[in-house]
Amino acid sequence: xxxDMLEKLPAMTDxxxxxxxxxxxxxxxxxxxxxxxxxxxMLPAIQAEVVRRRDLKPAKRAPRGGRKAAxxxxxx
Numbered sequence: 903x904x905x906d907m908l909e910k911l912p913a914m915t916d917x918x919x920x921x922x923x924x925x926x927x928x929x930x931x932x933x934x935x936x937x938x939x940x941x942x943x944m945l946p947a948i949q950a951e952v953v954r955r956r957d958l959k960p961a962k963r964a965p966r967g968g969r970k971a972a973x974x975x976x977x978x
Contacts, residue, residue, distance in 0.1 A: 907922075907944065910949045911947065911948065916955065919951060919955070922948055923949070924928050924946055925941075926941040926944055926948055927945070930945060945951060964974070
């Protein structure tokens, strides 16, 4: 079961991956012994996928002002 889930990580949506991270972290702390063991085994791979995706995303640029900023500027 654990390997099946890990193989699916690259195909998961960002939202699904975020949910999986939350659930794995919760189970690693508060689950049964079997759940804790499985979650702790999976967390490094899940977190590595989160980091990989974060590193692939382009850096956000600072806002350039746009129309709203230009509308408030009076030209003499």
